[in-house]
Structure formats: C-alpha cells, structure tokens
Amino acid sequence: MTDPPDLAQETLRELLDAEKACPDPPPEVGQRVFTRLSTSLGLPPGAGDAMPTSPGPTVAPTPVRTGLLRRTLAGSSGRGLATFLVGAAVGAATYGTVQHIRQKSELPAPPAIVTAPPAPEPPSRPPPPPPAETAEVATVAAQPPATAPSRVRETEPNLGDARDRGLAAERKLVEMGRTALARGHTDLAIAALRRHTQAFPSGQLAEERDSLLVQALVAKGEFSQARQRAARFHRQHPHSLFSPVVDQALRSIP
Amino acid sequence: MTDPGSHPKPFPGDPETSAQRPPDLPTIYRSELAYVWKTLRRLGAPLPDLEDLAHDVFVVVHRHLGDYDPARPLRPWLFGIALRVVSDFRRLQRNLREVPAERVEPVDAAPTPHERMEGTEARALLMKALDALDLDRRAVFVMHELDEVPVPEIASALSIPLNTAYSRLRLARADVAAWIVRFRSAERRRDD
Numbered sequence: 001m002t003d004p005p006d007l008a009q010e011t012l013r014e015l016l017d018a019e020k021a022c023p024d025p026p027p028e029v030g031q032r033v034f035t036r037l038s039t040s041l042g043l044p045p046g047a048g049d050a051m052p053t054s055p056g057p058t059v060a061p062t063p064v065r066t067g068l069l070r071r072t073l074a075g076s077s078g079r080g081l082a083t084f085l086v087g088a089a090v091g092a093a094t095y096g097t098v099q100h101i102r103q104k105s106e107l108p109a110p111p112a113i114v115t116a117p118p119a120p121e122p123p124s125r126p127p128p129p130p131p132a133e134t135a136e137v138a139t140v141a142a143q144p145p146a147t148a149p150s151r152v153r154e155t156e157p158n159l160g161d162a163r164d165r166g167l168a169a170e171r172k173l174v175e176m177g178r179t180a181l182a183r184g185h186t187d188l189a190i191a192a193l194r195r196h197t198q199a200f201p202s203g204q205l206a207e208e209r210d211s212l213l214v215q216a217l218v219a220k221g222e223f224s225q226a227r228q229r230a231a232r233f234h235r236q237h238p239h240s241l242f243s244p245v246v247d248q249a250l251r252s253i254p
Numbered sequence: 255m256t257d258p259g260s261h262p263k264p265f266p267g268d269p270e271t272s273a274q275r276p277p278d279l280p281t282i283y284r285s286e287l288a289y290v291w292k293t294l295r296r297l298g299a300p301l302p303d304l305e306d307l308a309h310d311v312f313v314v315v316h317r318h319l320g321d322y323d324p325a326r327p328l329r330p331w332l333f334g335i336a337l338r339v340v341s342d343f344r345r346l347q348r349n350l351r352e353v354p355a356e357r358v359e360p361v362d363a364a365p366t367p368h369e370r371m372e373g374t375e376a377r378a379l380l381m382k383a384l385d386a387l388d389l390d391r392r393a394v395f396v397m398h399e400l401d402e403v404p405v406p407e408i409a410s411a412l413s414i415p416l417n418t419a420y421s422r423l424r425l426a427r428a429d430v431a432a433w434i435v436r437f438r439s440a441e442r443r444r445d446d
Contacts, residue, residue, distance in 0.1 A: 008431040011438070015383070016399050018376035024288035029305060034283060036309050041279070041316050125329070168346045241317055 039182055040208075042245030170196065170205045177212050186220040211242035218249045226250065265347075276324045279316050293333055295341040296396045298385060310339050328350055330403055330411035337412070339395050344389065383433040387426050394419055395426035 047223045173196040180189035210233045217226035299307050314335050397403045409419040
C-alpha cells in the first residue's frame with residue numbers, strides 16, 4: 001500500500017515548517033567565525049561587538065505541526081527515538097574526537113603535504129595522473145566510495161582534478177599557518193607558510209599566504225624581515241584586499 | 255508551500271532603506287550569519303565544516319561587496335555565494351571517503367524536550383530527503399520552499415533561465431515527495 005500524493009505533500013509541509021523553525025547557531029559560533037574573519041580580512045577590532053549574544057526570540061522554534069509527521073515518525077517512535085538518541089550521542093562523541101584529533105594534528109607539521117608539492121598545472125595540459133601532493137588525499141582517493149553512488153555523483157564530471165586538489169593542499173597549508181598564528185605559535189605559522197611558498201610559489205592563495213607571513217613575522221619580532229616582506233607584498237600585489245592587514249601589522253611594530 | 259511566482263512579503267534581510275551604499279561586512283555578518291549558517295546546512299554542508307564554510311562565504315562577500323547592488327535583496331545574493339562555496343567544497347571533497355554524518359542540532363532550551371526531539375528529527379528527515387537531490391535542484395528547492403524566494407528572483411540570483419528554475423523546482427518537489435513515500439513505506443514494512 002502506498003501513500004496518496006497528498007499525504008506526502010502534507011508531510012513535506014510539516015517537515016518544511018520544522019526546518020523553518022530551526023534555531024540559529026549558538027552565539028559563540030558567531031564569535032569564533034568573526035574572530036577568524038577579523039584575522040583573515042583585517043576587520044577592526046570590535047566590529048563584531050554587536051553580535052547577538054543570545055539566541056533571542058527568533059530561535060524559539062514554533063511547535064511543529066505534528067499530524068502526519070507524528071504518524072510518519074510514530075511507527076518507529078520507540079525505536080526511532082532510541083536510534084536517534086544513540087546516534088546523536090555517537091555523533092557528538094565522534095565529532096568531539098575528530099575535532100580533538102584535528103586540532104592536535106594541525107599544529108605539528110604534517111610531512112605528507114610538503115614532501116611532494118604539486119605544481120599548479122597549466123590549463124592547457126591534459127589532465128595528468130593525480131600527483132602525490134598529499135599522502136592523505138592520495139590514500140583516501142584510492143579507497144572506493146563508502147556510500148551508494150547518488151545521482152549527484154553519477155552526473156558529476158570525472159573525479160579528481162589536479163587543480164582542485166592543488167588548491168585543497170594549498171588551503172590546508174595556509175589554514176595551518178592561520179590557525180597557528182591565531183594561537184600564537186608563530187614558528188609553526190611561519191614554517192607552514194614557508195612550506196606553502198616552496199610548494200606553491202605562485203599558488204592561488206599566494207596573496208593570502210604572503211599577508212599572513214608578514215603578520216607572523218611581526219608577531220615573532222622579526223621586524224626588519226617583516227618590513228621587507230611587506231614591501232615585496234605591496235610590489236607583487238599592489239591592489240590586494242589584504243593590504244590593510246599587512247599595513248596594520250606593520251603599524252603594530254613598536 | 256508557496257505559489258511560484260507570488261511573493262507578497264519582502265524577503266527577510268532586504269536592505270530596509272534600499273540605500274545606494276551597500277552595507278558593510280560587519281553589518282551583514284551580524285544580521286545574516288544565521289541565514290548563511292542555515293543555508294549552508296540546507297545545501298548539505300557537513301556539520302563539522304560549517305564554521306569553515308561560513309568563514310569562506312563571508313570572505314567572498316567581503317571581496318565582492320562592491321559588486322552587490324543594494325537595490326536588490328541581499329539574501330538571494332548571499333545564497334548564490336553560499337551555493338558556490340558549497341559546490342566548490344563538494345568538488346574538493348569528492349575523492350574523500352564520504353561518511354554520512356549524524357546531524358546533531360544545537361540544543362535549545364525553549365521548546366519542550368518532546369517538541370525539540372520531534373523538531374530535530376523532522377529537520378534531520380528533511381535533510382535526508384534533500385540529500386537525495388542534486389545540488390542544482392536542492393538549491394532551487396531550498397530557496398523557494400524555505401526562504402520563500404519567488405522563482406524569477408531565484409533564476410536571477412542563480413543566473414539560470416526562468417524555465418529551468420521552474421523545472422528544477424518541480425522535479426525537486428517530486429523527488430522529495432517520492433522520497434517521503436519511500437520512507438513511509440519502509441517504516442511501515444519494518445513495523446509489520
């Protein structure tokens with residue numbers, strides 16, 4: 001026996017109503033993202049002071065209309081509830097563990113990224129075999145997909161584009177540098193950014209890398225080197241959006 | 255669901271003044287972070303990556319703020335940026351092993367535990383249904399059904415022909431409804 005289309009539509013409306021009542025992200029998330037943005041873009045301190053500090057009335061979810069939805073979920077209410085709670089607990093624990101491992105593994109230099117830098121490929125070249133720019137990417141790429149292929153994956157173009165993965169590797173190094181800098185580990189930040197310089201001298205994120213490098217040098221107290229780097233930055237990227245960040249870092253030199 | 259093409263009320267997030275000067279990034283951030291956050295989630299961004307992707311969206315907003323026309327509603331513009339960020343993210347992640355993540359919602363104290371559970375479960379169910387869509391259809395569906403943006407505005411924001419937008423919406427609705435029917439049938443079979 002199948003549902004008439006109206007029932008599916010009504011259930012869908014209830015699901016949509018529930019989603020519309022979805023709570024806002026917690027305020028601390030807003031603060032965290034804004035702190036990162038400030039570092040990335042050189043926003044003035046205090047620009048995010050008026051961030052909402054509490055979920056406020058907009059987050060209080062309206063009660064979900066639970067007619068058909070309740071019936072939809074009721075068939076499995078006991079099992080579904082237990083499954084959901086167990087799943088949520090496992091998910092939260094897994095997420096916490098992954099975050100912990102990620103934080104621990106980000107600061108020490110992961111050797112795999114640096115050892116075999118993939119040079120950005122000129123667009124005219126035919127797609128090369130995947131370069132071993134990171135052991136991590138190469139390892140997971142070799143594994144078969146864990147989930148059943150969806151229509152998205154079926155219709156997407158051929159997987160594995162060197163340019164994309166080069167950008168991913170670039171981003172990883174720059175993010176390492178940014179994170180280390182934000183945490184005050186200037187040596188690690190400089191090391192990560194210099195590895196990016198060696199691996200991707202003219203990479204897509206070179207501008208961001210160079211601006212972070214100036215900030216890291218200033219933070220470390222290497223003022224003359226920071227000034228040289230800043231001068232080179234302005235020569236190479238005269239209209240950069242990161243120029244204010246670089247100038248701000250120079251102004252902070254005592 | 256709203257009737258395509260009709261949009262009696264203004265979009266949330268419209269610049270009230272429709273001034274010629276675009277709002278600055280901190281202002282947009284303060285007013286639209288929640289919208290961007292929810293949009294990224296609705297477009298299928300994994301929970302552990304939401305902060306990174308929200309950061310990326312606002313970096314792009316910062317870079318392209320000069321391109322934004324203050325006479326136009328803000329949220330469809332932000333949606334287009336969020337869609338590109340999610341699309342890029344998915345392209346970069348496509349060689350990685352995909353682990354279906356348990357969607358854990360932030361706990362909110364306002365509703366009763368039962369309401370909260372039911373709302374959370376309903377949201378998780380909808381996300382699973384949306385996961386069955388490709389990103390193009392998903393984007394149109396989310397924009398229209400959840401953000402209540404009229405289809406012509408969607409077509410403009412996503413730079414697609416109007417008929418394509420209508421077609422994607424129709425197909426997305428059919429796909430989601432079919433998914434719900436399959437889900438209910440499977441639940442019934444399991445209970446029998």
